[in-house]
Every structure is written in C-alpha cells, then in structure tokens.
Amino acid sequence: MGLAWQQGPLAAHAAGRFLTPEPLPQRVLFAEPLRRRMRARFAGDWVADSEDVVLLHEPGRYPVAYFPLKDVADGALLSTERTTRHRELGPTAWYTVRGGDTETERAAWRHTEPPDFAREFEGRVAFAWRAMDAFYEEDDRILGHAADAYHRIDIRSTSRELVVRDGDRVVARSQHPLVLYESGFAPRWYVPRADVDEGALQPVEGRTFCPYKGLADYFAIGGTPGAAWSYEDAYPEVERVSGHVSFEPDKVEVTLDGERLRLEPGQNVISHGMDRGLDVEELRRATA
Incomplete structure (x- = not known):
C-alpha cells in the first residue's frame, strides 16, 4: 500500500524499479x-x-x-x-x-x-x-494507520467482458464491471450484483477492515472459502464498488475478454485488524 507496502516503490517486492546505474540498498527508509x-x-x-x-x-x-x-x-x-x-x-x-x-x-x-x-x-x-x-x-x-499520501485508488468503468466460473457453473458474467486500481496492488475487478448468480455465493464468518475502503464480507464458492468478497457499505471515496462482488482469481476461474486472470506475485492481501475501541456501527456511520 502506498510508498512502502505491498508492491510500492520502497517495498521489498516493488512492481517497478528505480532507474539508477547502481542498485539501491535493499531497504530504503x-x-x-x-x-x-x-x-x-x-x-x-x-x-x-x-x-x-x-x-x-x-x-x-x-x-x-x-x-x-x-x-x-x-x-x-x-x-x-x-x-x-x-x-x-x-x-x-x-x-x-x-x-x-x-x-x-x-x-x-x-x-x-x-x-x-x-x-x-x-x-x-x-x-x-x-x-x-x-x-x-x-x-x-x-483509521488503520497514519494516512499515506501516496496511497491512491481510482475506479474505472469498462465494457470488457468478465466471466467467473466454478467448474461448469457460471458464477458471474458482466460486460460492465468496475476495475479498481489501488497503489501497490494489481487491478481488482468488481461485478454488479445483477450480473452474479447469488446462489453460488455462500456467506462465511469473518470480516476484514481496509482503512481505505471499509469492511469486507467474504463468500465461499463451491466449498472454497474466501473466493469472493464485497464491500457492502464502502467508504464514500470508493462508494462506486458498494455492493459489488470481486473474485479471487487463484480460487475460482476468472476470465477477462477470454483471457484467464492470475493472482500476481505479492498480491496476497494481509488483512488489517480493527482499531482499539472501533466497532462495526462506527465504521458504518463513517460511510453515511
């Protein structure tokens, strides 16, 4: 996330590189x-x-x-x-x-x-x-940590076709998903509920908290836990993805215009625990 987290410029596994004649130290603060x-x-x-x-x-x-x-x-x-x-x-x-x-x-x-x-x-x-x-x-x-000025989220509409399958079952098919670009992460694709087979989603216990997006609920698909998630009440800054569903491409088959998506190296999300004294209702009020 931002400058030094996930695949940011100062992270251990940065997605890009500094163009210098000599390599930088392994750790730069x-x-x-x-x-x-x-x-x-x-x-x-x-x-x-x-x-x-x-x-x-x-x-x-x-x-x-x-x-x-x-x-x-x-x-x-x-x-x-x-x-x-x-x-x-x-x-x-x-x-x-x-x-x-x-x-x-x-x-x-x-x-x-x-x-x-x-x-x-x-x-x-x-x-x-x-x-x-x-x-x-x-x-x-x-919430979460000191605000990182280098963390950015952009959400874009697209007419590309995204299809999610669990074996022979089509879990989702959409020609108007949203793509969320977040600092240090690969793009994440969010599908409107109207384009999702709701019967394929099995709610599971446990939520995670993102300081930039809010509370995430998770779903199993075909018995595979954590295969999908949704921010039911995303923060106002990212409210376009509220209620949409995103799918983990290493747990279900996700294709974009016929090309299968893969989980990129370093993209496993490390969930963030709740701040002390912070309850779900206070988080929900933050989205109002």
Missing part, C-alpha cells in the same frame, strides 16, 4: 513532515497533539507517526527498562503510556540515538496504533 495537525487519545486523555509530526515509511510497514516530545502530555510517558535496536535508526527505548488511572506497557517508543542521516527523529516518540484509543487529524478519526 523515507521520512517526511505530515503537515497536518495530528492527535492521539488514550484512556479518554489527549496524550499527544502536534502540527509537527514526521511520518516514517519503512519497507513492509504502514506509515508510522512520530510526535515531538514537547507535544506529548506531561506524565503520559513512563520510562521502562525495555530497549531494542532498530536496524537503521539505532537504540530504541520503550515506554508505558498512562492516561488517567490506565497504563499500557510497550505502547510507545523513541529512537534515542538516531544516526546523522535520520536526525529528524531525535526527540520524537511514536505511539503503537492499536494501543491507543484513537488517532485524529483535526477532529476526524483516522
């Missing part, structure tokens, strides 16, 4: 100012509030927000004896976070001796996303 007010809430208290946040993009990880220590509430950080070492950023001290009468261990960390090439992390602390109650940009809650 990227830091930039967020340039937005960001706040962190814990146990009902604002533990951090800053307009000077720095984002760290690290291969294989979501962006991480680092707050200046001066913008952290007094008494919110409790020092511990736990230390680790980041391979590029050096010694890392861990903190217990306190809010009111509540404390959570290993909920924040700071790189205590960043190298010269990473001086923007000196005097900054990051909070574990799912250990906090919530993060906000101004007054809007940000």
Whole structure:
C-alpha cells in the first residue's frame, strides 16, 4: 500500500524499479513532515497533539507517526527498562503510556540515538496504533494507520467482458464491471450484483477492515472459502464498488475478454485488524 507496502516503490517486492546505474540498498527508509495537525487519545486523555509530526515509511510497514516530545502530555510517558535496536535508526527505548488511572506497557517508543542521516527523529516518540484509543487529524478519526499520501485508488468503468466460473457453473458474467486500481496492488475487478448468480455465493464468518475502503464480507464458492468478497457499505471515496462482488482469481476461474486472470506475485492481501475501541456501527456511520 502506498510508498512502502505491498508492491510500492520502497517495498521489498516493488512492481517497478528505480532507474539508477547502481542498485539501491535493499531497504530504503523515507521520512517526511505530515503537515497536518495530528492527535492521539488514550484512556479518554489527549496524550499527544502536534502540527509537527514526521511520518516514517519503512519497507513492509504502514506509515508510522512520530510526535515531538514537547507535544506529548506531561506524565503520559513512563520510562521502562525495555530497549531494542532498530536496524537503521539505532537504540530504541520503550515506554508505558498512562492516561488517567490506565497504563499500557510497550505502547510507545523513541529512537534515542538516531544516526546523522535520520536526525529528524531525535526527540520524537511514536505511539503503537492499536494501543491507543484513537488517532485524529483535526477532529476526524483516522483509521488503520497514519494516512499515506501516496496511497491512491481510482475506479474505472469498462465494457470488457468478465466471466467467473466454478467448474461448469457460471458464477458471474458482466460486460460492465468496475476495475479498481489501488497503489501497490494489481487491478481488482468488481461485478454488479445483477450480473452474479447469488446462489453460488455462500456467506462465511469473518470480516476484514481496509482503512481505505471499509469492511469486507467474504463468500465461499463451491466449498472454497474466501473466493469472493464485497464491500457492502464502502467508504464514500470508493462508494462506486458498494455492493459489488470481486473474485479471487487463484480460487475460482476468472476470465477477462477470454483471457484467464492470475493472482500476481505479492498480491496476497494481509488483512488489517480493527482499531482499539472501533466497532462495526462506527465504521458504518463513517460511510453515511
């Protein structure tokens, strides 16, 4: 996703390559100012509030927000004896976070001796996303992880024919699917429900959460779990795919204009867990 996740430019298995005479290091970190007010809430208290946040993009990880220590509430950080070492950023001290009468261990960390090439992390602390109650940009809650400015989704209409089969059964046939292009992923094709044999879809338990699209429901086809999914109430930014069904080409046969689609390397989706204290109804309200 975005710059350093899935197959983004700084990911371990990037889809493209930098055109340089010498190969880049295997791991390239990227830091930039967020340039937005960001706040962190814990146990009902604002533990951090800053307009000077720095984002760290690290291969294989979501962006991480680092707050200046001066913008952290007094008494919110409790020092511990736990230390680790980041391979590029050096010694890392861990903190217990306190809010009111509540404390959570290993909920924040700071790189205590960043190298010269990473001086923007000196005097900054990051909070574990799912250990906090919530993060906000101004007054809007940000879900999943710090917003990645390099993550983009485009949805396009097409008249190409998409056919889904389970053996001899035609599960879906459409000449007007939608194609969703998302940073770091291969195109995903979404079929209107009117073009799907609903009887072929067996709802299964378990949902996943995408910070950019919302809650996904899953279906088995012919006894194969996870063969299809749908965002029944997709976020407003991607509402065109609401209620449409997408199919996993490594679990059912999916053809586009007669050519079979294959799951591209690196395209297995790593599901994102719910943020702390976030329930389904709150997610649904976000789509209203």
